Amino acid sequence: MKKSNTFKIVTIVTNLVLMVITVSTLAQEPARPAAAPAAPAAFRTPLRIISPEILPDKKVTFRVYAKDAQKIAVSGEWQAGFGTTETLVRNDTGLFTLTVGPLNPELYGYTFTIDGVNSIDPNNVQVRRDGARYQSYFIVPGAESDLIFTRMMLLTVL
Secondary structure (H helix, E strand, C coil), X not given: CHHHHHXXXXXXXXXXXXXHHHHHHHHCCCCCCCCCCCCCHHHCCCCCCCCCEECCCCCEXXXXXXXXXXXXXXXXXXXXXXXXXXXXXECCCCEEEEEECCCCCCEEEEEXXXXXXXXXXXXXXXXXXXXXXXXXXXXXXXXXXXXXXXXXXXXHHC
């Protein structure tokens, strides 16, 4: 009989201790991480870099953010001659830009060369495969390129 009472007392005490530990744990406020310091204004990039941006006058602006790059060039289907490139201009934050055109309404493929390495446009989701390589592309709107838009819409539906 004594063993039975002792077991009940130990069980009750154990349950009470567990309840106190649980309540004290739940009552504590969780630790919050320290706020990260804001980046200096000179090192901030735009929330979204738009590239290529087709302007109303049919000019096209390319933008690439590469703070460590020294030289970025673009090679595209609007240029005369194979291997022709145009160099993008860098600003103080590492954003390279170039505006070309005006261009005729058409679909144009292009690639970047970033410090000697060929690359697609990191800000353009429109990519096509041209044989063994990939190219970014854009469409300059107009009467001549309406058929391209229609065909692409049909391909996305199918």
